[in-house]
Each structure stands twice: as C-alpha cells, then as structure tokens.
Amino acid sequence: MIIGDQWLLLLRLFIIIITTTVPQLAHSMDPAFNDDVLGLIAFKAGLIDPYSKLASWNQDDDSPCSWAGVRCDPWAHRVTELALDGLSLSGHVGHGLLRLQSLQILSLSNNRLNGTILPGLTSLGTLQVINLSSNNLTGAIPEEMFGHCGSLAAVSFAMNGLTGRIPGSLSTCQTLVAINFSMNRLSGEMPSEIWSLRGLQSIDLSENLLEGRIPEGIGNLYNAKTVNLSGNRFSGRIPEDVGGYFGLEKLDLSGNFLSGSLPESIRRLASVSSIRLRGNSLSGVFPYWIGELRSLESLDLSRNRFFGGIPESVGNLQQLKELNLSMNNFTGILPSSISNCIDLSVLDISHNGLTGDFPLRIFRNNNLEVLDVSSNAFSGEFPARIGTAMINLQYLNASGNAISGSIAESIGELRMIRVLDLSKNRLSGSIPTEIQRCSSLVYLVLSENNLTGTVPLALSKLFGLEYVDLSVNHLTGSLPKELANLTHLFYFNISNNNLEGELPVGGFFDTVHPKPIVLNPNSNSTRGSSSSSLSKNLHHKRIIFSISALIAIGAAASIAIGVIAITILNIHVRSSMSRADPPLAFSGGKEEDISCSPSPSEPKNNGKLVMFNRDANFMEGAANALLNKESEIGRGGFGIVYRSSIYEDGRPLAIKKLTCSGLMKSREDFEREVKTLGKIRHPNIIPLEGYYWEPSLQLLVYEHVSGGSLHRRIHDQITTSSCLTWPQRFKIIIGMAKGLAHLHQMKVVHYNLKSANILLDASGEARVGDFGLARLVPALDRCLLSSKIQSALGYVAPEFACRTVKITEKCDVYGFGVLVLEVVTGRRPVEYMEDDVAVLSEVVRSAVDEGRVEGCVDGRLEGCFPAEEVVSVVKLGLLCASPVPSSRPDMSEVVKVLEMIRRPPES
Structure with a gap:
C-alpha cells in the first residue's frame, strides 16, 4: 500500500514535470525560433558596437526576445521588431536579417552603417517599416528591392550617400504610405510611376540631384498629405495637375529651376496649409485666387521672378502665419486687407519695388514677430505709434527705403524687439532716450541716415546689446562713459560722424589701443568732411573720432585681445613643436595597441590606434614610423601634420598630432566625439579614417589629399x-x-x-x-x-x-x-x-x-x-x-x- 502511494506520488510528479517542461523544450527546439537567434547573431557579427549596446545578445540564449532593441510576438515568440536607432553602430547590414521571417519593423537610423542596401529585405513578406536613415550607406537603391513588397508601408533611406536613380519598381508597392529618400545624391529623372501609388500619404525626395521635369500625374495621389521635392534640379513648369487632389496639405518645390507661372489647379487645394516655392525662376503675377486657400498657414514665394501687385485677396488668408514674398519684382502698395491676417507672425516682403507710406496698416496685428520690408521704395514718415501697435515684434528691418521723419518715442514700447535695422533711410532728429526700454535689443543699426544729437546715455541701459552701428550720420558730442557697462558688446561702429572726446574705459572699449590709431589718414568722410575741419579736430588734446574706423571694425579690435594675450602661449607651443617627435610604432592589424617611444624621463604609455575602415589591409611585420620629423607636411592651429602610410597598397595618410593635449577631454569623451566626426563622409570633405589616444598624445588620421x-x-x-x-x-x-x-x-x-x-x-x-x-x-x-x-x-x-x-x-x-x-x-x-x-x-x-x-x-x-x-x-x-x-x-x-x-x- 505504501509502495502504491509512493508510486502514485511519483507518477503525479512526473506528469507535473512533463506538462511544465515539454512545451518549453519544444519551444527551445523550434527551428524557426532558432533562426531568429542565429540571424541576429549573424547580423551582429557584421557590426562594430563601440559602446557595447548589444552586450545582451548572447548566441547561447534560446530566445532573443529579451535582447536590447528586440521585440517579439507574445504568442508566436518570433521577432517582429528590431529597433537599434542611435547606438553609434558601424559596419554593414548583413544577410542575417533575412532569417527573421516574422519581422515587421526594421529601424537602424542614426548610426554609422556603411556599404550598400540589402536588396532582399523586402522579400520578408511581413516587413511593414524600413528605416535606414542617417547612416553612411552608398551605392544605388536596388531595382529588385521593390519587386515583392508584401505589406511594406513606410521606407526611409534619408541622409545617406545613395546614388543612382529611383527604381521604377517602387510603383509596384501599392501598400506604401510613406517614402523618404531625402538628402542623398540620387540623380536622373523622377519616375512618373510613383504617382500611381494611390495610398501614398507622404513623399520626400528633397535634397538630391534629380533633374528633368516633374512628371504629370501628381493628382492621382488621392491620399497624399505631404509632397516635398525641394532642393533638386527639376526644371520646366510645375505640373498642371498639382492641385488634382484636394487633400494635399504641404507642397514644397523650393530650390529647383522651375519656371512659368503658378498652375491654376492650386486653387483647388482646399486643405493645403503650406506652399513653399522659394528659390526657383517662377514668374507671372501673384494670382488673385490665392485668397481661396483658406487653410493656408505658410506661403513662401521668395527668390523668384514674380511681378505686379500683391492682390487684396491675400487678406482672405485668415489662418496665415508666415508670408514670404522677398526677392521678387513686386510693385505697388501693400494691400490694406493684410491686416485681416490676424495670426500673421512672419512677414517678409524685402527686396522688391513696393511703394507708398511705411505700411502702418499691418500694425493692427499684435501677433507679428518678424517684419522685413527692407530694400523697397517705402516713403513717408516713420510711424508715430509703432510701439503701441506691434507689442510682440522681435525683428524689424526697414533698411534701404526712403523713410523720413524722426524715430518715434513709442519705439520704447517694443519690449520684445531683438533686431532693429532702420539703416539707409532719411531719418532725422535724435535717437530717442525711450529706446532704453527695449530691454531685449541685441542688434541696433541706424547707419546712413541724417540723425543728429548725441549718442544717448540710454544705450548703456540696454545690457543685451551686442551689435551697434550708428555710422554715417551727424552725431556730435562724446560717447557716454557708461557704454563700458555693455558686457556683451562686440561691434560698435560710429564712423563718419562728428564725435569727439575720450573713449569709455572698460569692457569692449579696453580692446581699443589707448592712443588714436588712424587706419587711413588720407580718407575723407563720405559726407565730404573738409580737410580744414579735420585739421582743426586734430588739435584737440583728447582722442578724436573724426576718423573712427578703428571702432568700425570693432570685432577685429576685440580679436586683438586674443592676439596679444596668446603671444606667450604661442611661443611656448612652437618651442615644444620644435623638439624632435618620437617615432610611433605600429604593429599592424585593424585595432591594435601601439606604444610611443618615451623619453628617458617619462614612463612608457600604451595607447590604442583605431581605424574606421575595417576592410583595409594593413602592413605587417616591423614597426612603421607614423610620426617622422622628415615627413612633416604642415602645421595648423590644432597641431602638426605628417604624411605616412599604414596600408599595404601604400596609400598615404595625413596624421595630425594634436598640440593641445592638456586641454583634451577624457578618453571616453574624446573617442565619442572623434567617432562622430569619423561618421562624416562627403565628396567635398576630407574623411577622418581613424585616431590614436593616450593621455599625452592624440593623433587624428585623415585621407591624404595631394593637390x-x-x-x-x-x-x-x-x-x-x-x-x-x-x-x-x-x-x-x-x-x-x-x-x-x-x-x-x-x-x-x-x-x-x-x-x-x-x-x-x-x-x-x-x-x-x-x-x-x-x-x-x-x-x-x-x-x-x-x-x-x-x-x-x-x-x-x-x-x-x-x-x-x-x-x-x-x-x-x-x-x-x-x-x-x-x-x-x-x-x-x-x-x-x-x-x-x-x-x-x-x-x-x-x-x-x-x-x-x-x-x-x-x-x-x-x-x-x-x-x-x-x-x-x-x-x-x-x-x-x-x-x-x-x-x-x-x-x-x-x-x-x-x-x-x-x-x-x-x-
């Protein structure tokens, strides 16, 4: 009986063990599941992980579902998402990913991945999102990549170095919702088949080298919200059917070579909030129907060849926040209806031929933050109530007009103004003391007017001032000594006035030589100052400002502080440079320990040479002198440059020995920054190929440029x-x-x-x-x-x-x-x-x-x-x-x- 009870107990225990372990055992032996482990380990083998972000990826694990960046389906326990964004990974995108047969999201953005795009990715029928943006990928987008898209919805290869054409096979991916190939070097014509992707909501091909005409058919994008083709070389006219789909919200064709007038179909874009056509060769008049786009918030037609007047209908755009019509040929007056745009915060109509009085009508808009009316033909007196009407204004540029009268005292009500430029007008009178209430002012430019009186003490109360230009006026008297309290001042131009007296003492003015320095003793004021008056001024016992170009280039004077203060440091640095540089031994390999030959009085330090190009073949055998005095090819502000080679093919390198070792960051910070710089690749940039670190010596290894x-x-x-x-x-x-x-x-x-x-x-x-x-x-x-x-x-x-x-x-x-x-x-x-x-x-x-x-x-x-x-x-x-x-x-x-x-x- 006892034996029977014991047997029954053992049987029950066996059943419990079997029911709890067999499923797990079966799961761990699932060959498909093991494919995920093997695939990810194979993918990792092709990567360089400088910060060990993938340390949790262990090939001995039965499941990858707890690994960093990996997510799995909770029921099938298959990998469905791989997100390794911003981990500083380099290397290539390996074929191991093709084992992840349930992968839905692949996101490897903001790394240093190089090589070409893996063409078989879309063969994973479950893949919905591919994001390889912000890497160093090169080569063409494989034509066969989009032959079998499965359920692919979004693809981004933005900010890489891709070349070649946009594959026509892209049009077969009818499930695509978003395409982003921006900021590459893609060339050729844009395939018209893209417009057949009826489900497409966003397409961004900006900042490439695409050329030819923008193909017709854009109106077929029934679901599109955003179309961005800016920064290419498209020419010809804007497609006539650009307004064929009423739901388009953002259209950006700026920075191309487009010509002709605006297609009338644009007036049908009832939902459009942003139209950007900046920097083309578009012409014609500003269409009256633009006022029908009631949802428009941003309109940029700048840097084109539009002409004629600005229509009154612009006042119908009551949602408008930004209007940029600068650098065109618009004439006439600014329509009074623009005051209806109550949400307008940015208005730039500069560099046109607009006339009439200074556009006071728009001052009813208290939301305006940026107003640029410079380089037009506005006239009349400066508005007396400017400050009370534009209380939120931060930037005002009215230079290059014919505005007269005095600067209104209400200018002091512009409490948020940071930039005030009224130069090259006909303003007269004195600079109002109320300007001291403009407590946010940073840049003040009143040059080339007819201002009189003194430089007001009020300026010394504007403690944020950095840039002041009062040149070419009729100012008299001396400078207030309190101007020395302007601790942020770096530019102060009072040339071509009738000022005299002593410079303020302290602050910015201590950068000026204590004796009168004449940069050009034969120069005359542009106002035609006579030589007799100049001679009379020179008899003053105090410093004379009749020729004050010294302060006109105040920035250079400020720099003089560094020039004088650094002389001793430079002598010390050059002295240390002139000593013989010990040869640096290199033992070969991709990433090896190397040692500097120390002086007898110094302990031996070991460092590590890291080369970013893992595919290069390095010299083997005896040590090769990287730093040799005879191979010096230049000296710069940051160090000495040597010509050397560590590659078997003899390709030369430029080795920069940094001379500011004592000021360097820690090794960790140094390596992080250098690896960031090493990621940068561009045909017009000398690439950083590697580095060497030890506490007393840092080297940067660059490609050698022979020209x-x-x-x-x-x-x-x-x-x-x-x-x-x-x-x-x-x-x-x-x-x-x-x-x-x-x-x-x-x-x-x-x-x-x-x-x-x-x-x-x-x-x-x-x-x-x-x-x-x-x-x-x-x-x-x-x-x-x-x-x-x-x-x-x-x-x-x-x-x-x-x-x-x-x-x-x-x-x-x-x-x-x-x-x-x-x-x-x-x-x-x-x-x-x-x-x-x-x-x-x-x-x-x-x-x-x-x-x-x-x-x-x-x-x-x-x-x-x-x-x-x-x-x-x-x-x-x-x-x-x-x-x-x-x-x-x-x-x-x-x-x-x-x-x-x-x-x-x-x-």
Missing part, C-alpha cells in the same frame, strides 16, 4: 599661366559650399575655416579639412580659441569676439563668405600696409556700392571671366560675410544659389 591647399594655389601661384581659371575657382567655391552644407546637416560646426584648411584633390575638387576639432576641447577653452582666432584672422565672424559667444553654423557662413571673396579677388582677408589695414570684405563691399565689382577680380584672370556670374558670386560672398548673423543664409541655401548662378544653358 595642396587653396591658400597655396591662390597666393603662391604668381604667374598668370599657373593661376586658377574662373571655372576652376567657381568649382572650388561650390565644392566648399557643399562640404560645409553637409557638415551643418550633420550638426557639426567647422569653426576653423580658412584657405589653408581647404585642400584640392587631383581633379581640382575642394575638400574641406580640419573640421569640428573644437568639439574635442572642453568648454571651448578661451586661451586656445584665442590662438585659433589669431591664426584665422579675417575669417572669424564678428560675434566670435564676444566672450560669451555661442559658436553656430552662422560663424562658418561668415568664414565661407570671406573665402569666396578671397578666391575671386586673389587677395588675403586682411592686408597690412605701412599706415593702413585693408579688410577684404570692406574693400569689396565699397566696390559693389560704387559699381566697380569687376575691378576687384584677380588681375591674373586678365578679364577672362563672365562678368554677370562673377558679380553674382561676389554679392553672395558679401551676403554670407554680413556682420549680422541673422542676415547670413544657411549653407544649404548658398548651394542652391550657386547652382542657380551656374545653371545649365537649357534652363
């Missing part, structure tokens, strides 16, 4: 026969622009732009180098920055002199503008003479104002250049080198303008 620097080609080639031709110069300019635009697209500021950092390859293409190195220095050490300012004097944006400066892409745009002028003129950014200093941008700007641009072109070209093209390039360079950051265009816009300047003849 030499732009500086050498411009300034060392003194004969006409060997100098750059105009087509070569234009090619260099547009190459630099494309390289910088890509850096900014990758959120990297170059910071150290100058002609010595632009190299030319064997085909004459410009290659931007030395980019982003400021990212390696903690908090942008001011001492180090000062030395860099000295090395790049003339290219540095004025705002950089401010000690609390925030470096932005606009600083690069300024440096690019100076580079453009340097390439065109063959002159250096700053030239020092016996009793004068010539600042290139100012010299060229004066030439443009006086209509003698062609006289600035490099004489070695001997007139062999297209005058109209050169004038356009020069004006673009001056726009980029504007003292006001907000006036500078983005580099992506610069590229489009350059492409329009050198457009094909058939366009």
